[in-house]
Amino acid sequence: MITGRTKLCAVIGDPIEHSLSPCIQNAAFKHLGLDYVYVAFRVRYEDLEWAMRGVRSLGIYGLNVTMPHKIGVIQHLDRLDLEAKLVGAVNTILNDGGVLVGYNTDGLGALKALQEVEGDLRAKKALMIGAGGASRAISFTLAREVRELSILNRTYERAKALAEDVRRTVGGDVRAYRLSDETLRAEMRNTNIIINATPVGMHPNEDETPIPRELLRPDMTVFDLVYNPIETRLLKDAKAVGTKTIDGLTMLVYQGAASFELWTGVKAPVGVMMDAAKEELKRRGVIN
Ligand SMILES: NC(=O)c1ccc[n+]([C@@H]2O[C@H](COP(=O)([O-])OP(=O)(O)OC[C@H]3O[C@@H](n4cnc5c(N)ncnc54)[C@H](OP(=O)(O)O)[C@@H]3O)[C@@H](O)[C@H]2O)c1
Structure with a gap:
């Protein structure tokens, strides 16, 4: 009452x-x-x-x-x-x-969601796609928890500035790359956690995905921040190859x-x- x-x-x-x-x-x-x-x-x-x-x-x-x-x-x-x-x-x-x-609380929320699926993150490498507001909120928290964090962004300067900010303030092994087929392919090789912090795949562009399906492996966790739709193409592809997933909801x-x-x-x-x-x-x- x-x-x-x-x-x-x-x-x-x-x-x-x-x-x-x-x-x-x-x-x-x-x-x-x-x-x-x-x-x-x-x-x-x-x-x-x-x-x-x-x-x-x-x-x-x-x-x-x-x-x-x-x-x-x-x-x-x-x-x-x-x-x-x-x-x-x-x-x-x-x-x-x-x-x-x-x-x-975006960083802490993302961290808890990840820990629920991945457990201890200290030995893990995370790959963040995007360097906007959501990426920024999560990067500061995640950098303190993981072994390595790579930030890939369409606009390289933004990824570089964010990685520098994170290294300067909280430390950690944080690297920046321009988002391209080559960098994605190279960075995916030894990555445990992938986070999509771009609107790619969001309604009405539901057919789009930031990561080609052939780069996904069952030993990864894929975390898509997009929540409209809840099951994005990226998450559907990930489930199809047996990858653990976390959705935007x-x-x-x-x-x-x-x-x-x-x-x-x-x-x-x-x-x-x-x-x-x-x-x-x-x-x-x-x-x-
Ligand atoms: N589930 C949740 O609780 C939650 C919370 C926050 C955000 N989100 C979602 O997360 C996503 C990002 O939100 P935000 O607030 O960080 O947005 P934002 O500040 O506008 O940043 C967007 C990021 O996505 C990149 N991007 C945009 N379109 C792209 C494309 N076509 N290809 C490649 N990269 C692209 C931008 O790159 P440039 O720097 O090159 O422009 C930028 O890094 C949105 O879908 C949002 O709904 C979800």
Whole structure:
């Protein structure tokens, strides 16, 4: 039951109507009997300052931030967690007694999803395709966990700048390459984990894949961040050759689980959150 003591959490973004976060988070609160409720607010780009004043004045306890506010919101916060500072973008805010602290849970969410499948990552080599926002968020976390990280990007300069940033701040064996047939072929040879952090394969280009099927091997894990569709061509190809897979919905749930844990201090019921997301996608006719 919602009472005068119920803690309010929310997601802000534009557009926001299709966000799965309210379903995922409310299912988790309900499952654990926590007195929290989670709603979605459409906040236009130019209204962010007013929305953040509202967060303070209404005492909203936890916030998720999505496009187009992940970078702009930083100037309205009191403190940034190290991860968010490194990445330069925030997706989670905790209102700690009036002090707004910004976090980025994308890296931790991706790491947990990977550890669930791959276990200890210390001996593993990871290959990241893409050097945009999602790649950046994951690279800082992953570089500390794996033996080697290669970042391949269409625009080489972006991969190079990201690899330099990661090496300078968190260290690790991080290399940058221009994305080409040759570099992909060479880098795939001794890779254990592949992450697609590009929109290649996303609706309406569902026939596209960033990695030719013949380069996939059963001893790899393929992680596709794209969640529309959930089973991309890359993941279908990977399953066909017996490769372990992680989809974009899993990433979405794990980063939400990390936000949940920041707000509640309680271990997130990941299975319950995943079921809620799938149920909602079925209701919308997105999956069967
Ligand atoms: N599941 C989740 O929770 C989650 C979270 C975040 C993002 N995502 C997904 O991850 C993907 C990337 O998101 P983002 O926020 O990082 O986007 P972004 O900042 O716009 O970066 C896009 C990246 O993809 C590359 N790229 C774009 N089109 C390409 C193409 N046709 N061929 C090769 N490379 C291409 C870009 O290369 P250039 O630098 O050369 O332009 C850039 O590195 C999106 O599909 C997004 O939906 C999923």
